[in-house]
Amino acid sequence: MELTHRQEQIIEIVKESGPITGENIAERLNLTRATLRPDLAILTMAGFLDARPRVGYFYTGKTGSELISEQVKKLKVRDQHSVPVVVNDQVSVYDAITTMFLEDVGTLFVVNQKALLVGVLSRKDLLRASMGNQELSDVPVHIIMTRIPKIKICYKDDLLVDAATKLIENQIDALPVVVDREDGQEVVGRLTKTNITKAFVDLVREE
Amino acid sequence: MELTHRQEQIIEIVKESGPITGENIAERLNLTRATLRPDLAILTMAGFLDARPRVGYFYTGKTGSELISEQVKKLKVRDQHSVPVVVNDQVSVYDAITTMFLEDVGTLFVVNQKALLVGVLSRKDLLRASMGNQELSDVPVHIIMTRIPKIKICYKDDLLVDAATKLIENQIDALPVVVDREDGQEVVGRLTKTNITKAFVDLVREE
The missing domain is CATH 1.10.10.10 (Winged helix-like DNA-binding domain superfamily/Winged helix DNA-binding domain)
Incomplete structure (x- = not known):
């Protein structure tokens, strides 16, 4: 106006x-x-x-x-997030890298036997590991992952702009979208800078 | 309103x-x-x-x-882009990975001896190369990079939302911001999904 x-x-x-x-x-x-x-x-x-x-x-x-x-603040995480890609904490770094390529994502979430969130693997983590001298199929991902409580998370009802701020301030590519369970958190989504970039484009395209 | x-x-x-x-x-x-x-x-x-x-x-x-x-369409690439990180096309994949970690970026731009853009290296490209059986310090980056004319570019005067659309539609993390030269393009900036995420956050924070 x-x-x-x-x-x-x-x-x-x-x-x-x-x-x-x-x-x-x-x-x-x-x-x-x-x-x-x-x-x-x-x-x-x-x-x-x-x-x-x-x-x-x-x-x-x-x-x-x-x-x-005010308009931007109406957007919630639930409006934009993607499907999560998870791996078990016992799989090898080699298998995690394979999963990352197969699923074509930049971040994997690591869960335990109860399917609760225990860690996050970024492309950067995997690239760093691949530069080491270890045999990648011998190293389980829980050795190299970023683990709880260092992980930043978000909920479906969070404001998209708050989740975007977390991504920027913590210099990370993705947040797991979680649901609280009695003994931890279940991963139900993946919120990435790609989702935020799409939301930005949609502000104009929604005409 | x-x-x-x-x-x-x-x-x-x-x-x-x-x-x-x-x-x-x-x-x-x-x-x-x-x-x-x-x-x-x-x-x-x-x-x-x-x-x-x-x-x-x-x-x-x-x-x-x-x-x-209308408000979003006032934002230009020049308002948000970052400094580019470039490597010469003759450096090894090993050195490129080291540069990526030192500079903490997700994308490197590759230039020739005239400092003109010839290719792009993403974390995904480098991770894929590191999974191979080659000695990384023996492979020059021009072997594995995405090369002109497959590269998507943008200019400082482009609308930010158009650059964001290119990132989404081509499923890439960054665009080189270029200036046209007689015999090619000089890289003057780097536009990433992080820049777009910041612009999204700024829409709310500029209060």
Whole structure:
């Protein structure tokens, strides 16, 4: 939404002097209150200003990008996540690499015999292991994986933007989407930077 | 921007019957024109409706998400890209893997003696090579890299959302940001899914 010059002026006045009555805003701009009424109505309904009876207008602190951010904040992890690819903690690094290529994913989640999350394997972890001198089919993945409690996780009901922030701040490619169980966490999804990139594209494509 | 029920009704009427005068819209809703005036002003200024003198209101075809998409379409590759990490096409796969770990990136760009782009190396390419039986310090990267013209590229002035679409559609992690030279392309940046994820987070954080 593009604001007119006058609407920008009104926001500035209310930012500086709010709460302020419509009459006082009009005075400052050398206009009548009637002239300002549509502008005040627009700014209020669009969420930039708020009005309280007998108090006047005050600035909500919302800018155009905040109104966008409200829209983005409606997106949940459940709207975007992918199917998880899991391996058992006893499989070899060699088999994990094979699984990664077969499934064409960048991150594997490692589970124990109870199917509960115990670790994460990134391409970087596997590449590092493959550079070592060990025989890859002799090394079980639990030796090289990143393990609980160092793993970052998310839930289906988390905001997508919060999960995206976790990916950025922890410099990781994927989060397991989990469900809490009595004795641990079950993996039900995989949230990656690819999912976030798709969500970004969808903001434009949903036209 | 959240629309009221009445504003949604107005949009529906204009969609169906536009161009239509304010008076006719008021009639349909059993309201006076004066009552509708603020709503029509808001819908017009927010870009949902447009008004032409003596013709009436018509629907611009813009929905809430289109207005967001206009905002997203202002973002360019130049606003988000990272510094590129390049290796010469004669270096060994072993050295490339070392560079990838030292620089902590997921993609390396390969250049020739003229510093022009000739290839791309992903973690997946390097992991695949490391699984082979070759001595990694004996294999030059140009043997295993993805090479021109198979490489997808972008420019600083490209829309961020177009670059994001290329990443998704080609299932790749990064695009080289290039400048055209007489005999090829110079690499001036690196655009990754991490950059797009940051842009997504910034949509909310720019408050």
